[in-house]
Amino acid sequence: MSGDDPIRSIIFERQEAALCAQHALNMLIQDHVFNYESLTMVATQMDLLERSLLGENAIAARPSENMNASGFFSIQVIQKALEAYSLQLVNIEHPSMAEYKASPIIGRAYICNLLEHWFVIRRFGNQWFELNSVNTGPRLLSNTFVTEYLRQLSAEGYSTFVVQGELPASEADQFITLCPVVLKPSPKKELGPVEKFVKSVGRRLGGSSDSRDSPEERELAIAMAMSMETSSGSNTEESEDAMLKKAIEMSLEKVSEAHSAPDAANGQELATSSEATEMMETPILSEPTPSDTSSSESSTPRDLNEEVRRKREKLMQQAEKKNEETE
Structure with a gap:
């Protein structure tokens, strides 16, 4: 069992090398069934199929696009691997997916890709989570944010694929349906x-x-x-x-x-007034008025x-x- 925190019931894999496609598949299925060897086998089979269709010379002229040495696997490999679970991937920009693009929360899961990175946005119970292997764990998303997030990803050049079909039952689905995840206060x-x-x-x-x-x-x-x-x-x-x-x-x-x-302002004012006084004819023996005396003393x-x-x-x-x- 995953303890008292329902979010711990979600199977999550941290990034290793460039195996994000492997991690995305396992987090989507919620089982550790795919590994580098099994996906390499799928990629090799697809290379052989392409060779038989296009001819040896055409394939020899270019490297495989289904995988590379770093661990990246193409969308074709991911799609082929999911056929074992009767799941299909359809680009959200396809006209048939207009309903999902307008309201993504009606779907069950999405696989997102930019360049050579793959991650999953998936629903457990009635709550959505981002399962991205570069993060430290699942990230809870609100329904409103899912819609805005997918729009933002599309604007940034990501390809988003709608997962079509019935996902396998998982412990996380059951647990989070009964005990929804509650965000801890920051x-x-x-x-x-x-x-x-x-x-x-x-x-x-x-x-x-x-x-x-x-x-x-x-x-x-x-x-x-x-x-x-x-x-x-x-x-x-x-x-x-x-x-x-x-x-x-x-x-x-x-x-x-x-x-x-x-004080400086008063000193400057007194100096100016004294110069003006010297230029005026005044009695030599004039005595200061009481107001002058009090002003100077204060x-x-x-x-x-x-x-x-x-x-x-x-x-x-x-x-x-x-x-x-x-x-």
Whole structure:
């Protein structure tokens, strides 16, 4: 028995050399009945038949098209091998197969070929599977996808053959009819380092995940993200603490730049206005107005440095709190 997973009841053969025709036949029949020797015998018989019909000279002038040294076998060999099971292959582009081309799910199985590769699309119970020897196992296909998939294969140059006749009964048919295969949920994609920092900034800084981040926290999150993006390509082993420290430094640089930009603009404006004042006739002993005094006092470099220092201390306290909670 094939265990609890019904998909394991399907006979599947992995690719060996270029024996995809052999694998496709066995997966279609659901039995290990065909091998290289048996298919070579069929190909040889067909070569002899062609020689008798076309003459020795015609056959000698060209190599066999029914097989080659790598293990490839032609559609004629595959068709001849399936005659033992009363099965026929008809190209889906043939006018008689118009119904199958329009609605492939009414069929039972298809054999597909491109260049020298063969694989099978087959139904077990009410479910469709791709049996391709280059894959690691059977692949479950939805009914809708079967139709679109065969159209895509045709557009890419594949030849698709409708399997006509009654396929032999198989354990997989019985098992999957009673217990359909259920797709396992795909593993949840793990967030990258940048997403993790941005998503959890509130928790990292001592806040709840539901609370709104303060401007400082958002600024720190952006700095963290930038730090992670920069460091991920060069050193993936860097610890989170080191990244946090780098992020804080970047955040402080942004704060300093934000305050220094207005200072530079104010300095340029004062210089321009002072030049204009020198050109005007003003009283030598004029005293500054109260508004001028308050303006100059509110924008002294000492006050700006103090504000940057306070922000630095606040961010460092938040980082220390995060380290204590982690420990």
